[in-house]
Amino acid sequence: MNIGLFTDTYYPQISGVATSIKTLKDALEKQGHNVFIFTTTDPHIKRGTVEPNIFRFSSIPFVSFTDRRIAFRGLFEATKVAKEVKLDIVHTQTEFALGTIGKYVAHQLEIPAIHTYHTMYEDYLHYVLNGHLLRPYHVKQFTKGYLKSMDGVIAPSKRVEALLTRYGVKIPIRVIPTGVDIEAMNGDIQRDVRKELGIDKNAPVILTLSRIAAEKKIDHIINIMPDLIEQFPDIKLVIAGDGPDVDMLKEQVERLTLEDYVIFAGNIEHGDVGNYYRMADLFVSASDTETQGLTYIEALAAGTRCVVYDTDYTEHVFNSSDFGKVFITQNEMLQEIIDYLKQDRIAIPAEKLENKINEISAAHFATEVHSFYEYVIKNYQQKQEEEIND
Numbered sequence: 001m002n003i004g005l006f007t008d009t010y011y012p013q014i015s016g017v018a019t020s021i022k023t024l025k026d027a028l029e030k031q032g033h034n035v036f037i038f039t040t041t042d043p044h045i046k047r048g049t050v051e052p053n054i055f056r057f058s059s060i061p062f063v064s065f066t067d068r069r070i071a072f073r074g075l076f077e078a079t080k081v082a083k084e085v086k087l088d089i090v091h092t093q094t095e096f097a098l099g100t101i102g103k104y105v106a107h108q109l110e111i112p113a114i115h116t117y118h119t120m121y122e123d124y125l126h127y128v129l130n131g132h133l134l135r136p137y138h139v140k141q142f143t144k145g146y147l148k149s150m151d152g153v154i155a156p157s158k159r160v161e162a163l164l165t166r167y168g169v170k171i172p173i174r175v176i177p178t179g180v181d182i183e184a185m186n187g188d189i190q191r192d193v194r195k196e197l198g199i200d201k202n203a204p205v206i207l208t209l210s211r212i213a214a215e216k217k218i219d220h221i222i223n224i225m226p227d228l229i230e231q232f233p234d235i236k237l238v239i240a241g242d243g244p245d246v247d248m249l250k251e252q253v254e255r256l257t258l259e260d261y262v263i264f265a266g267n268i269e270h271g272d273v274g275n276y277y278r279m280a281d282l283f284v285s286a287s288d289t290e291t292q293g294l295t296y297i298e299a300l301a302a303g304t305r306c307v308v309y310d311t312d313y314t315e316h317v318f319n320s321s322d323f324g325k326v327f328i329t330q331n332e333m334l335q336e337i338i339d340y341l342k343q344d345r346i347a348i349p350a351e352k353l354e355n356k357i358n359e360i361s362a363a364h365f366a367t368e369v370h371s372f373y374e375y376v377i378k379n380y381q382q383k384q385e386e387e388i389n390d
Contacts, residue, residue, distance in 0.1 A: 001033045001373065002086050006078075006102030007093035008062070008070055010039040010054075014241070014267060015211060016294045017118045020156075020178045021093055022270070027179065027366035036085055038078050038098055038105075040069040055081050057098070071097040079108050087111060089373050093118065095146045103149065112151040112380035114372070117143070117160055120289060140167045147171060152376040154369065157293070157313035172379070174372045177316065178294055179365025182357055185274040185301045193279040197263055203234040204341045207280035207304075209273060209295055210287065212243030217286035217309070219249060224334045225258050231338055240265040240276050277302035281345050282337060283324075285309060293317060296324070297360040303348055307336045322348050323356060 005025060009018045025035045040059035045051075057074030074097075082090075082105045090113040092102040099115070106113035121139045144167055147153055152172045155161040161175050194201055206228075210216045218239060228235050239249065239262065246264065253262045268276055277283060283299035285308040290296075293313045299306050300317070306324030308314055314326045325340075327333040348356075358364065 001370070002088045003028060003033055003035045003373070004038060004082055004085075004087045004090045004102065004105065005035060005093060006038045006090060006098040006105075008040055008059075008096055008098045009094070010037060010042075011270070012042060012044050013069075014270070016178075017093060019270060019294055020116075020118070023179060023181050023362045024366060024369060026181060027362035028370065030363070031366055031370065033370070034085070036081075036087070038074075038081075038102065040071050040098065042069065057101075059097075062096075071101070074098075075101050075104055078102075079105050082109055089114065089377060091116070091369075091373075092150075095142070099146065110384075112376045114152040114154065114376050115147060115150050116154040116156065117147075117164060118156065120160065120163060122163075143167050144169060151380055152372060154372065157311075157316070159311055159313055172376070174368075174375075176365065176368045176372065177313070177360070178297075179362040180294070180297050180301045180360055181362045182301050184271060185277075185298060191272075191275045193275045197236075197238065197265065197279075199236050199238075199263070199279075200234065203236055204232045205236045205238060205280045206282045206284050206337060206341075207238045207240065207276060207299075208284050208286075209240040209268065209276060209298075210285065212239070212241050212246045212249065214245055215287060215289045216243075216245075217288065218245070219252055220286040220330055220333070221284055222249065222252050222256065222258065222262065224330060224337070225261055226256060227334055228337065228341075229258075229261060232341055235261060235341075237262045238265055238276070238280065239263065240268045240273075242267045273298060274302045277304045280304055282307055282340055284333070284337065286330075286333065300324075300348075300353070301357055301360065303353060305340060305348065307333060307340065309333075317360075320352065322352050 005021055007021050009015055011018055011022050028035050037054040039056055041056045057071040059069040059071045062070045078101050089111055090102045090106040092099040092115045103113055122136045147169050150171055155173055155175045156178050161173055164173055208218055208221055277299045283304050283306045288309045290311055296306050296308055296317055300323055308326055310326035310328050318324045318326055325336045327336055
């Protein structure tokens with residue numbers, strides 16, 4: 001099958017969406033499909049770099065998310081490329097520029113188009129004029145308008161499915177959790193990240209890894225560090241990632257005099273995140289806006305337990321305390337971290353971990369997505385035949 005993925009964010013940008021798309025592309029290609037990425041230019045890619053099956057279109061930084069980009073041209077060029085590679089289906093991963101281009105391409109080629117709804121925009125309205133311009137009603141209307149002429153939509157979790165149903169979306173919805181490239185996650189296991197970060201091999205370490213932004217609630221984890229230090233005097237918190245709130249969090253660390261206990265590791269290359277998960281005793285996430293919990297399943301794929309904020313998605317992942325626990329309040333988060341660290345680092349039972357990894361693998365993810373492609377293509381062809389007969 002020839003598949004076109006249309007996205008405003010892609011590698012080398014670091015985000016859950018970019019990782020999800022790259023994981024899907026690589027897994028589908030391993031299963032014998034041809035995958036073509038239609039995305040934005042990126043200033044971190046040198047001019048003249050050859051990227052097989054990746055087509056980039058002129059772009060600018062996106063308002064309010066300056067580390068993200070949005071294309072401002074490419075409609076006709078993308079259509080020309082799509083015809084040449086004979087796309088069978090368009091799969092958009094954004095509701096903005098490249099998403100609109102993808103819909104146009106599908107219409108021109110008379111092929112079906114589906115969408116993955118990655119972002120719960122109601123959780124991000126504060127980024128646009130501090131929430132004074134857009135309201136949840138606007139998000140609902142925008143989402144319904146974008147999806148109205150699509151042939152199907154993938155929801156990464158039950159939470160997203162429930163949202164789309166509440167919005168009144170009528171097209172077929174399929175819940176498909178994002179998978180993890182297990183081989184990549186457990187590839188280079190020789191590096192000693194603790195040594196590189198100056199952390200004693202016996203010190204308890206908690207890790208949070210994400211875009212450093214307000215909705216990730218990393219400040220909540222920093223807030224409980226004084227209580228954790230009372231219990232574990234040599235504990236370290238490693239904050240991996242980059243984003244708009246780094247300086248604010250560093251100021252918080254200084255106010256609480258935690259400089260000796262909190263390490264800002266900066267941006268981590270995707271191929272290196274497995275080493276960071278394995279280095280930690282626990283992965284912790286206080287974010288209440290996750291739609292697919294990619295970092296949770298990456299941590300589990302590396303064999304590291306998690307303590308994460310309770311969402312509809314976590315029910316699917318943390319069905320046993322062997323994998324991790326969920327919380328609502330800061331006090332619950334504190335207590336669960338203490339409980340796990342007091343156990344020392346006990347490995348997740350091998351058989352349980354293997355079964356969980358099979359559930360969350362990139363191969364399983366790609367198989368489920370491809371199954372939905374086939375379903376959508378069949379429906380599309382039936383509709384065309386019905387229109388011809390009418």
